[in-house]
Amino acid sequence: MSTNDLTDNPGTGTPLPPQTRLVGPADAARYDSRFSALASGTMSSAMRDLMAITERADIISLAGGLPDTEAFPREIYDDIAADLGRDYLASALQYGPTDGMLELREHVVNIMAEEGARARVEDVMITSGGQQAIDLSIRTFVDRGDTVLAEGPTYPGAVPCFTAYGADVTHIPLDDDGMRIDLMEEAHARLVADGRPPKILYTIPNFQNPAGVTMSLERRQRLIEFAHANGLLIIEDNPYGQIRFEGDPLPTLYELDDGAGWVVYLSTFSKILAPGIRVGWVVAPPAVLRKMNLGKQAADLCSSTFTQRFVTEYLKRNDYRDHVARLNGIYRGRRDTMLQALEARFPSTATWTRPRGGLFVWATLPDYIDTKHLQARALERHVAFVPGEAAFLDGRGRSSMRLNFSGVSESLITEGIGRLGEVVSEFCSLHDALNPGRS
Numbered sequence: 001m002s003t004n005d006l007t008d009n010p011g012t013g014t015p016l017p018p019q020t021r022l023v024g025p026a027d028a029a030r031y032d033s034r035f036s037a038l039a040s041g042t043m044s045s046a047m048r049d050l051m052a053i054t055e056r057a058d059i060i061s062l063a064g065g066l067p068d069t070e071a072f073p074r075e076i077y078d079d080i081a082a083d084l085g086r087d088y089l090a091s092a093l094q095y096g097p098t099d100g101m102l103e104l105r106e107h108v109v110n111i112m113a114e115e116g117a118r119a120r121v122e123d124v125m126i127t128s129g130g131q132q133a134i135d136l137s138i139r140t141f142v143d144r145g146d147t148v149l150a151e152g153p154t155y156p157g158a159v160p161c162f163t164a165y166g167a168d169v170t171h172i173p174l175d176d177d178g179m180r181i182d183l184m185e186e187a188h189a190r191l192v193a194d195g196r197p198p199k200i201l202y203t204i205p206n207f208q209n210p211a212g213v214t215m216s217l218e219r220r221q222r223l224i225e226f227a228h229a230n231g232l233l234i235i236e237d238n239p240y241g242q243i244r245f246e247g248d249p250l251p252t253l254y255e256l257d258d259g260a261g262w263v264v265y266l267s268t269f270s271k272i273l274a275p276g277i278r279v280g281w282v283v284a285p286p287a288v289l290r291k292m293n294l295g296k297q298a299a300d301l302c303s304s305t306f307t308q309r310f311v312t313e314y315l316k317r318n319d320y321r322d323h324v325a326r327l328n329g330i331y332r333g334r335r336d337t338m339l340q341a342l343e344a345r346f347p348s349t350a351t352w353t354r355p356r357g358g359l360f361v362w363a364t365l366p367d368y369i370d371t372k373h374l375q376a377r378a379l380e381r382h383v384a385f386v387p388g389e390a391a392f393l394d395g396r397g398r399s400s401m402r403l404n405f406s407g408v409s410e411s412l413i414t415e416g417i418g419r420l421g422e423v424v425s426e427f428c429s430l431h432d433a434l435n436p437g438r439s
C-alpha cells in the first residue's frame, strides 16, 4: 500500500490506519437495494436541512424554532449542573425506567394543572423531546397507507414521521381560529364513505407551528364532541401553550375530553426550558401508554437520566413560571418588531398571521412566487426562513413561508425582514415585467 492510501481523518488531521478506506458517494449503490421501505420512504425535514446553513454566524436565521439561549437563567443552570455532579452523579448517570423518573412525572402533572389539565402520574411517560412523542404516537397507530388528518400547514418536523410510517395525510385548512372543524368533518365523512376512516387526527391547537394561529374555544368543543360521537382519536401537540403574549388561556383538548380517552397529549420542556436537554412527555390512556412504552424501549430504553434529573432539580428549586414570563416578555417584543417590519417592508400583496403567542408568523405571497426559489436568493443575502412546502405532504404551501421571531434580536429581525422584503419585491417586479397588464 502506498502512502497515498493514507487519508487524514476529517476534522482531526489524524492519519487513518492503513487498512481503512473512506467510503465515498460512488459506493452509494451498494446500499440502495438494502434500504428498508421505511428508510427509503422517509423525507428529510426541511428544517433539519436548513439547520446546517443557519448555524453559520453570518446568516440571520428566521428559519429555526429556537428559543433564545441568551434568555436562559445561566447562573441557575450552572448551580444545578454542579450539584448534579456532586449529589446525583450515580443516579443521573444510570439507566432509568422507560416511562421516566417518577419525580419528574409528578412535576409534569403539576405543569399540566397550570394549564387546567388534570393528568394522572401513571398516565405520563417522559420522552426524548416532543419529537419522540410524535414519532411514538404515529408509530403506535399508523400502518402504511392508513389515513391521518392534520392541519394544513402542519409542523414540518412531523412530516418525516408521517412519511416514514407511510401515513396518507389529508390536510385540513386553517384560518385565524385554527383548524376549520367544518372542513375536518367533511374530510372525515369522505374518508369514512371511502372505507378509509382516519386512524388519528394530529393537531397543535395553541400558537400552531407553523401558522401561529390558535384554535378557538368553540372549535375545540366541536372537535371533542365530534371525536366522542365518531370515535376519532386526537393527538394534541402542545409545546407552545405557555408561550402566550396576550389573551386568556383556553382549555386543552385533553381537558375538554374529560378523561374519555379520545385525546393523547404531547408536550416538551424544549420551549419553556431548553431544547438541548431533549425532555418531553406524553399523556395517554393506560392501554395506549403500554404500546408507546414498548416503542420507546425499542427506540432508546429510556430518556437521558442526566437531563431528567437536571429538569427535576430546576423545577424543584425555581418557579419555572418566572422564567416563562420573562421569555414571553422578550418574545412579545420580537413578535411586535416582526409584524411592524412586515408591514413596512413586504409588498401589499403579501398577507401574514398575527400570533398571540408561540414562535412563528406564517406569511403568504402572491401565488406566482415559489418560496423555495425565493429561499436561494434570500440565502445569498444571508437570511433564512422555512419554505411553506415543508409544512405539507401534498406539495401545497409553495407561496408561503414560516418566519421565526424568537431566535434573533429585534434589530436582526428588522434587518432580516428588510432584506427578505427586497427579495420578494424583486420577484414581484420581475413577474410584472414579464406579464404586463396582469398582476
Ligand SMILES: Cc1ncc(COP(=O)(O)O)c(C=O)c1O
Pocket (backbone or CB within 6 Å): 065, 128, 129, 130, 131, 132, 134, 155, 157, 204, 209, 237, 239, 268, 269, 270, 275, 278, 279, 280
Ligand atoms: C409542534 C411541535 N411539536 C414538537 C416539537 C419538537 O419538540 P422537541 O424539540 O422537544 O423535540 C416542536 C419543535 O419545534 C414543535 O414545534
